[in-house]
Amino acid sequence: MMIVMKEGASADEIAHVVERVESVGCTAHISEGELLTVIGAIGEREDRVADLGLEGTPGVDQVVPIMKPYKLASRQFKDGADSVLEIGGRKVGGTNFALMAGPCTVENRDQMLDSADAVAAAGATMLRGGAYKPRTSPYSFQGLGREGLRLLDEARERTGLPIVTELLDLRDIDDVVEVADVIQIGARNMQNYALLSEAGKSGKAVLLKRGLSATIEELLMASEYILKEGNENVMLCERGIRTYETAYRFTLDLLAVPALKEQTHLPVIIDPSHAPGRRDWVESMSLAAAAAGADGIIIEVHNEPEKAICDAAQQVPTTEFQQLTDKLETITSVVGKTISRG
Amino acid sequence: MMIVMKEGASADEIAHVVERVESVGCTAHISEGELLTVIGAIGEREDRVADLGLEGTPGVDQVVPIMKPYKLASRQFKDGADSVLEIGGRKVGGTNFALMAGPCTVENRDQMLDSADAVAAAGATMLRGGAYKPRTSPYSFQGLGREGLRLLDEARERTGLPIVTELLDLRDIDDVVEVADVIQIGARNMQNYALLSEAGKSGKAVLLKRGLSATIEELLMASEYILKEGNENVMLCERGIRTYETAYRFTLDLLAVPALKEQTHLPVIIDPSHAPGRRDWVESMSLAAAAAGADGIIIEVHNEPEKAICDAAQQVPTTEFQQLTDKLETITSVVGKTISRG
């Protein structure tokens, strides 16, 4: 923590800050500049200095954190290497590009299996589908629940593809764990700490979506809640952030890819479907994600988009998925990656 | 829903949209302008048209929702009147200004009771204090839990003030309900639907905080999850939203006060503490909230701010609370309200 004093801060004000820093067992290094003084408290106990709440204290101009607040998620923790996860026989991370695809929601057996077949035929890495759906309105369809999980299980049996599916409510965790290869934690739940801890304990791989106004650092801190339970199989997912622009649902933040990869060893996945919210812009964002160096995408495809119950506008028809896969093949090769297959 | 067709949309494209609207049992009204056509589907089943996902359909320029998606929270639902809640003998809403105050976190008996005494002496409406704390870092203090609830109970006995305290995890609901007069749902949990429903079922009053990038409409939709359980005692709380500005923790959005009060009958409370994040700016925001027409504020005060464990910088010393209350008294009177007391 660097505590920057105001120009003209008095000796007493400086002494008071030093005293408070030392009161929590930290050493205060004083740097006197021509015009102002900076008090440094660098070390593992930076959080204690943060807890002092020195912002707004007389004579203090600003309090600047220096240490990263996350540990297990940091790239240093793996000595600079990338984590390569192994999920149902598929690799994610490093030079492997994970292509996860499937419908937004499990709707019925035909829809799920037809979509699954097309996804498998195009050579995807995993199959996605939601049995529990977080909905802004309590009056909207909330997912098939257990029946949806059963259909996902059948789709895996049939295609061999590992399953990615969302966990919304702690009370469903046993049911979800029985079927999921990857537990998805949605953007709205990124800071639902009870859910994060339990997903961590489940031992299943976790795909953690960035909250729609979460910073890079907050996403990493949220992953720390999972990692600290001893679960190393965590993927981070950017899915669009909230900005002032209303021409699309969310602004897809692809700069998060290089920024995250500098800070963390965890794989970084992009969801190219929710930000555009309409299928004709999804290919553009999928290719851009691959070119930006993402470790994979999770994309919504549907055998009959016009009949989709949920987020219909953004479901890409399975008939167009093969062509997208071909383009991704070329682009991932430019950035040194290959689509991961079983 | 109004579906605005592009200039030059073909007759076939228009017919296709009409057909899809009618396929879900809605009537499509066609308005042909000089340059483009608008297809209206106004009615209670607007959500069905929304589910069609017509965005990006050939010929469609934009899809504009017309109906409010919330029902029970809407001002019309109460025929234009304000809801006046009755909580532990205190009124909230209408001409009543609720002054809720207390420390961020329950830390120990002396701190809690001293703070409670000062809050009561200044004539506050309710007492706040957190026993469970949502923390960005898994390594931070997470609250005293049950012991904290016990101390809140004691503070109520002693002062007679109703208690506002946060519920974080469904598994703690029975403990919280035993002590709380008002269950607080924090900003991070605004769209934790399981938590909202259970808080609704608890029968306790609920203070629902706006998520840090939630729209006015999303806040109202979240309240709908509580209201639909038959619980009418809901207060909405603006506590600062996330913007690009880094000079403060959050941007306090006081325009939400008149905007919410136009749309809903529910009381609107302002949290003036978290956005500034430092105590010397809290009075300014408290007075502004009252002048803007808020139905109350929930403010963090502490008997010894420098020793506070959590959010220390923003705790207002109890010694300054009486003076703030006096100023609030004058300002609320200008806007036709009175501080609510037992």
Add this chain to the structure above:
Amino acid sequence: MMIVMKEGASADEIAHVVERVESVGCTAHISEGELLTVIGAIGEREDRVADLGLEGTPGVDQVVPIMKPYKLASRQFKDGADSVLEIGGRKVGGTNFALMAGPCTVENRDQMLDSADAVAAAGATMLRGGAYKPRTSPYSFQGLGREGLRLLDEARERTGLPIVTELLDLRDIDDVVEVADVIQIGARNMQNYALLSEAGKSGKAVLLKRGLSATIEELLMASEYILKEGNENVMLCERGIRTYETAYRFTLDLLAVPALKEQTHLPVIIDPSHAPGRRDWVESMSLAAAAAGADGIIIEVHNEPEKAICDAAQQVPTTEFQQLTDKLETITSVVGKTISRG
């Protein structure tokens, strides 16, 4: 500037950074923490270190500015005192609350003079009105130009109120200077540096509006362009910033009031009209601005709002202006200010 090195940065990387800091004539102070090293270069030449562009340099984690980049605008420059401007016999700043009011646009003689009379009768401090209008669309009405300036001049003659009017285009500066007591620089032009410098040289007082996504610091830097021309009569104006919320045109950022007043000696004015964009929410924001401690407001009022050419929805009828003034009188007194009159 503090240059924070990554954990594990090599000795060579550290030496390279030190060398570069010294290459621009600055002294590098090295603080070695347990886990990482911070290199400080504190001093007046911080800008030179900034220009080195050390972000992304091998081993560098972050580069944190320490010094404020503005000088003349800083509170220290006036030894902590508030500037009190004197404009046409009216004081602005300190304990004086400036109430500036008038129509968005000068439309015709009757409208301007009727509005001016009502503003004067209610005891406002200054009269506002736009002769040149910045319009998003090239097809919209762009203002009466010189004829508008002439009518403003007549309104001043008649009421004695100083005139606030916007300068948009350098080529109009002589005309505007002839009439204006205060030159308004609009939000879109906050970083139009040529305009700022020339307004500075004009010797007239300047009301500088915050750009709609400008930070507090950028607003202060923009004022520095005016101040450095020797013009001390600058007022800063918050008028709503752009956020994700669509329920209003802009989000009025009242926290900017205490935040600016901590950093600068310049008066801080609030425009309560543009953020709501509708007249029934303007009173709420006007009162909130006064309660927050602003040094004044600049509000749009009109004798016949329904006939207004520009921003009609947000013009407050002059018939309601007296009542608003009365409420402001009480609220400003709570925060130790008085409406400034000639």
Add this chain to the structure above:
Amino acid sequence: MMIVMKEGASADEIAHVVERVESVGCTAHISEGELLTVIGAIGEREDRVADLGLEGTPGVDQVVPIMKPYKLASRQFKDGADSVLEIGGRKVGGTNFALMAGPCTVENRDQMLDSADAVAAAGATMLRGGAYKPRTSPYSFQGLGREGLRLLDEARERTGLPIVTELLDLRDIDDVVEVADVIQIGARNMQNYALLSEAGKSGKAVLLKRGLSATIEELLMASEYILKEGNENVMLCERGIRTYETAYRFTLDLLAVPALKEQTHLPVIIDPSHAPGRRDWVESMSLAAAAAGADGIIIEVHNEPEKAICDAAQQVPTTEFQQLTDKLETITSVVGKTISRG
């Protein structure tokens, strides 16, 4: 314009709105739904209804614009085709990918010519370089001015590459026009209407950068100011928008590519340098831009980045530029484009 009335709006309120719509010569189409009424006024005179300012009028819930406010920039204006500009013998738009590169600022003869040679050798489309620099601080280097223009002229002579350079101040337009093949209008000046009109009149091609919180629609409206002067050679440029994220300078909004290309016939260029603000992330964003379908990029490269005067951290060394060009070659081919060369 669709005027959506509130549920329960009275017949008088509806009649009043209809009357006002008709008072400006528009026809009001009334659609009565089960719960509410919508009044449509669709047509070329929508702007007149907008000027009525019906927001906040009794009984009115919301006012929704239907028509696009831009005309010449719209895709319809070119019957759905892409504009292909011809600038100094290079094509921009359609299947042509424009690779514009060069230093942020012209610093001296060696720097400019060395950088220009490298840019030319790698097969770029145009050369960029700033002679006038917009700087947040009045104390920063403001560019070489005319001497910079002279060096750009020499670089063009030598390499044959067309020149892109920024115009900041109307008073420099004759000098800039003498040298520039493309006049760049920077983000801060996107709504400097005098500058836009004069750039339009100059007859030179214009690269218009999106303001850092401008919407897609506002960018198109700004281009309309140039187009209406009879200048068809306009390129739009996304360079990063301002969001809450502080891990990078700006958030690069690549969704703007498909969104703009749907609305306009004008070429869409991406600036991959300013948003990251550090060179090691620029390649990622350059490739992503190409994959997203952009019509070109404008990237900062420098022969000796460590010595750069301005934005040093983001200058890509010319030694790495050839490799980047090779990767762009492959990616543009996936999306059906080719790097444009003379």
